[in-house]
Amino acid sequence: MAEDNKFPYFLLGLGVGFVAGILTAPRSGEETIEYIKEKAVEGKDYLAREKDHLKESAATAVDKGKDALIRQKEQIAAAYEAGRQAYRESVTSTGSGAES
Secondary structure, eight states, X not given: OGGGGHHHHHHHHHHHHHHHHHHTOOSOHHHHXXXXXXXXXXXXXXXXXXXXXXXXXXXXXXXXXXXXXXXXXXXXXXXXXXXXXXXXXXXXXHHHHHHO
16 A cells, blocks of 8 residues: 555656756756756656556456445445344334234
């Protein structure tokens, strides 16, 4: 589960690192630009490598959501049927008691 939450932290770290790098760059402008380009390529490569993992994580989350909905639907149907049965028993017992 903890691995599923790494992507937002990666983006946050990328942004913070970018800003910190610009503000504290001990390099010349050209060197800083080259450094930023390298880091952008690293980020792009990371996303390319993790793309399949991210898709699998999303698919797993969707499947878990579907399973949860199916379970809820079954529970609601069972509760509804139990309520109907209790109503029938109540009507039957009340009706037979009044006739006697």
